[in-house]
Amino acid sequence: MQTLIANGKKLPMTNNVVIDKDAAFDLIDELRAAIPEEIRAAKRINSEGERIIEKAQEEAERIVASAQEQAAFLIEERGLMAAAEQESGRIIGLAQSESAEVRRGADEYAASVLIGLEGEVVRTLQSIKKGIALLDERRHIAGAPLEAVDDEVDDGGEDDGWGEEPVQAEERASRPVRS
Secondary structure, eight states, X not given: OHHHHHTSEEOTTSSOEEOXXXXXHHHHHHHHHHHHHHHHHHHHHHHHHHHHHHHHHHHHHHHHHHHHHHHHHHHHHHOOHHHHHHHHHHHHHHHHHHHHHXXXXXXXXXXXXXXXXXXXXXXXXXHHHHHHHHHHHHHHHHXXXXXXXXXXXXXXXXXXXXXXXXXXXXXHHHSOOOO
């Protein structure tokens, strides 16, 4: 988008440039194609996090089973029921703690990826809105009577020659592009 704007033809006595409409639409199409891929990547990351959590849960179950076997051995060999229950509780607590830590790490990673993706989408949307506002402003100037265009070029666009306040860039960016 920056290259397209940088290579656009500059309009005399303004900061405006004329850009290639087809190239701008091609960029917008590329953005539309890229965003779903980023969403799929985030879903894959989320799925990977769930797989890690399942693996941690399986490990926790293995540890619990091991603890139960150890407790049975202690009960049979030494009759130490209280010691077996205490050790079993400790191992279960350790497994749950490890599982919670893995889940927390996976959630933080997925959140950071999604936040980064959100930032990219917001920046892209802002660039698109700026491009639309620029095109809308050019269309507005091109459709105005000749003396109104001269007034806008001379005084920096503060009066559009129609007796109305100039349209703010964000208002123009939120309106659909008219052809």
